[in-house]
Amino acid sequence: MKIVVLTKPVPDPAAAAERLGPDGRLDRSASPSVINGNDEYALEAALKLVEAAGDGEVILVSMAPPNGIETMRKGLAMGAHRGVLVTDPALAGSDYGSTVAALVAALRQLEYDLVFAGFDTSDGVGGVIGAAVATKLGLPYLSSAARIEPDTASGTVRVRRISPTGFDVLEAPMPALVVGTQLLGEPRYPSLKGIMAARSKEIVTKSLADLGLDGGSIGGAAARTTVTGQEKPPARGATKVVRGTPEEGAKAIVELLAARRLI
Amino acid sequence: MAGTIWVVGEVGADGSLAKLSIEVATLARSLAEAAGGDAAGIVVAADPSGAAAELARYLPRVVAVAEPAADGHAWAQVAAQRAAAILAAESPAAVLTGAGPDGRDVAGTLMALLDRPALVNATAVTWEGGGPSVQMSVFGGKLVTTSTFTDGAWGIVTVRPNVVTAEPAATPGAVEIRAPEADFPLPLVKVVDRIEEAAAALPIEEARVIVAGGRGVGGPEGFQLVQQIADALGGAVGATRAAVDSGWIPYAQQIGQTGKIVKPQLYLALGISGAIQHKVGMQTAGTIIGINRDPDAPITEFADLVVVGDLFEVGKALLEELGRRA
Ligand SMILES: Cc1cc2nc3c(=O)[nH]c(=O)nc-3n(C[C@H](O)[C@H](O)[C@H](O)COP(=O)(O)OP(=O)(O)OC[C@H]3O[C@@H](n4cnc5c(N)ncnc54)[C@H](O)[C@@H]3O)c2cc1C
Ligand SMILES: Nc1ncnc2c1ncn2[C@@H]1O[C@H](COP(=O)(O)O)[C@@H](O)[C@H]1O
Numbered sequence: 001m002k003i004v005v006l007t008k009p010v011p012d013p014a015a016a017a018e019r020l021g022p023d024g025r026l027d028r029s030a031s032p033s034v035i036n037g038n039d040e041y042a043l044e045a046a047l048k049l050v051e052a053a054g055d056g057e058v059i060l061v062s063m064a065p066p067n068g069i070e071t072m073r074k075g076l077a078m079g080a081h082r083g084v085l086v087t088d089p090a091l092a093g094s095d096y097g098s099t100v101a102a103l104v105a106a107l108r109q110l111e112y113d114l115v116f117a118g119f120d121t122s123d124g125v126g127g128v129i130g131a132a133v134a135t136k137l138g139l140p141y142l143s144s145a146a147r148i149e150p151d152t153a154s155g156t157v158r159v160r161r162i163s164p165t166g167f168d169v170l171e172a173p174m175p176a177l178v179v180g181t182q183l184l185g186e187p188r189y190p191s192l193k194g195i196m197a198a199r200s201k202e203i204v205t206k207s208l209a210d211l212g213l214d215g216g217s218i219g220g221a222a223a224r225t226t227v228t229g230q231e232k233p234p235a236r237g238a239t240k241v242v243r244g245t246p247e248e249g250a251k252a253i254v255e256l257l258a259a260r261r262l263i
Numbered sequence: 264m265a266g267t268i269w270v271v272g273e274v275g276a277d278g279s280l281a282k283l284s285i286e287v288a289t290l291a292r293s294l295a296e297a298a299g300g301d302a303a304g305i306v307v308a309a310d311p312s313g314a315a316a317e318l319a320r321y322l323p324r325v326v327a328v329a330e331p332a333a334d335g336h337a338w339a340q341v342a343a344q345r346a347a348a349i350l351a352a353e354s355p356a357a358v359l360t361g362a363g364p365d366g367r368d369v370a371g372t373l374m375a376l377l378d379r380p381a382l383v384n385a386t387a388v389t390w391e392g393g394g395p396s397v398q399m400s401v402f403g404g405k406l407v408t409t410s411t412f413t414d415g416a417w418g419i420v421t422v423r424p425n426v427v428t429a430e431p432a433a434t435p436g437a438v439e440i441r442a443p444e445a446d447f448p449l450p451l452v453k454v455v456d457r458i459e460e461a462a463a464a465l466p467i468e469e470a471r472v473i474v475a476g477g478r479g480v481g482g483p484e485g486f487q488l489v490q491q492i493a494d495a496l497g498g499a500v501g502a503t504r505a506a507v508d509s510g511w512i513p514y515a516q517q518i519g520q521t522g523k524i525v526k527p528q529l530y531l532a533l534g535i536s537g538a539i540q541h542k543v544g545m546q547t548a549g550t551i552i553g554i555n556r557d558p559d560a561p562i563t564e565f566a567d568l569v570v571v572g573d574l575f576e577v578g579k580a581l582l583e584e585l586g587r588r589a
Contacts, residue, residue, distance in 0.1 A: 013520065013539055018402040038521060096374060096381050122520055123401070126383040128421070131339070131371025140450040141340060141372070144364045161337070162364070162514070164275060166460035170337055172452045182504070182521040183514055224380035224416050229409035233400065240568045241558060249570035250580035253552055254588065256568050260550055262472070262529045263496065263588065
């Protein structure tokens with residue numbers, strides 16, 4: 001079982017230090033970088049499946065600036081076997097189209113049974129890249145997965161897709177691309193042994209030239225979206241803090257609800 | 264304005280149109296008005312007549328594709344390949360979908376099939392200089408950015424719930440039913456089973472009032488109190504990931520980064536600390552009230568009112584107080 005997991009390094013939402021640079025692009029020096037939280041669920045599922053299969057590997061693929069290597073090490077420390085980092089100065093300021101093209105080109109150089117992506121990214125909140133990558137590669141696309149069950153004997157994968165009323169059970173031949181969700185289960189913490197082992201695991205860096213892509217038609221130069229403005233959201237009013245008896249607390253709530261015509 | 268603003272309507276397994284789609288349609292209609300152009304919709308389903316008629320209440324024109332494959336296959340891929348065939352033959356000014364799971368799947372697929380750029384998760388859209396100007400809330404709500412497509416290129420915009428209030432047009436639009444055109448073949452994914460789970464009576468994305476419980480609620484029994492308060496206020500029950508991970512309440516009710524993003528008029532949080540990953544899902548609520556015994560919980564930094572105290576004591580007193588007013 002060979003599974004590629006698309007993992008994006010993102011500014012740590014918990015550090016809450018993200019900002020845009022003057023060019024409207026994410027200032028990646030402002031914040032510590034972590035693996036996108038939703039990608040960790042997909043990674044955890046991949047690790048469990050490869051462990052259960054008893055052979056195979058989990059390969060991480062990221063498109064990121066060179067320091068994406070450090071973030072990728074964390075994924076290797078969790079147990080992934082190796083990583084491919086697509087990085088090139090021309091990719092700075094990429095829009096979705098370029099990110100998809102770069103990830104697709106990297107995937108074309110790999111062999112796999114399954115590709116996993118996260119539900120969306122904490123910095124972009126798009127949730128569109130998985131579908132686009134699958135489409136470009138002609139892979140069956142199975143999204144919103146709460147459970148992923150590959151069957152090597154039949155060469156198919158079954159996915160429980162979260163639906164508005166429960167789950168849809170989807171089935172497709174492998175290779176296929178699956179988008180995971182939190183319901184796949186809590187990601188593991190890297191063990192000390194895992195952290196040590198990660199130091200010597202292979203991370204291959206690929207430039208646009210390595211992928212056969214041309215820097216003029218991809219990346220910042222080819223971006224078809226522009227950030228034209230940024231502003232702070234309107235501030236919420238000050239917080240009123242009420243201490244006292246439960247009855248006084250309840251009264252304060254009801255008074256506010258009444259004042260705002262919510263009851 | 265050259266071209267039409269298109270909406271891809273999202274159709275459920277029962278053939279009904281998603282509520283988000285009528286909001287997106289209302290938005291498209293008002294954008295078209297501002298642009299001096301047209302708005303139109305696309306509906307793809309095995310039997311699209313019901314969903315198409317519903318979408319046509321909001322748009323002057325709906326193209327419906329009767330696609331048998333929409334039964335028994337994952338809907339978004341089926342819909343995207345048929346929508347792509349229609350859009351490729353038009354010259355759209357923009358294409359709008361919802362930013363929920365189905366809308367995202369359609370948007371991502373269209374992006375690749377038609378090689379178009381996308382702006383995602385819009386919290387507001389206006390029409391400026393011949394194209395959509397899209398506001399997005401980024402970095403956990405710390406910043407609102409505005410983006411446009413470059414050089415007048417048309418692109419795809421995904422729109423969050425509750426960005427506009429759905430409003431039917433003065434007169435319903437025309438529905439044109441078409442047979443599927445097979446220009447954009449995609450590998451379709453079979454649906455081999457549909458499992459129904461006991462769902463919450465009111466989906467939280469649509470609720471005007473949400474009463475949410477966190478780890479402080481302590482267990483499934485604690486959620487009975489949350490439910491009672493929600494009933495008293497005519498609202499739905501939401502939760503934090505801590506409560507969902509503990510198995511006290513289904514994932515469908517989780518609010519936050521990996522759950523749903525909601526925008527109710529009232530958000531009442533019981534035993535919720537207000538962690539950043541929860542906050543991103545509810546910070547645009549009209550009024551935010553917390554009940555928390557910790558006066559330093561992060562929720563005191565963004566709520567309108569925080570009552571410091573035990574949620575069971577304050578919750579029960581609140582039920583009584585609400586009962587007295589009823
Ligand atoms: C990648 C990632 C994604 C995440 N996505 C989400 C998400 O989508 N949604 C989400 O909610 N979280 C998410 N989280 C988790 C988030 O970081 C917090 O851990 C979570 O929101 C905390 O939930 P909580 O407020 O219920 O629990 P806690 O933080 O433990 O807070 C419980 C609160 O209850 C109070 N309390 C306890 N007992 C009582 C009592 N008797 N009366 C009154 N108050 C009481 C406490 O003072 C405390 O403030 C995510 C985390 C990660 C890493
Ligand atoms: N730069 C990237 N490198 C690797 N994977 C990515 C990248 N961007 C997005 N992805 C994958 O696509 C998913 C959805 O991303 P998005 O559509 O940007 O929200 C993520 O959860 C990742 O799995």
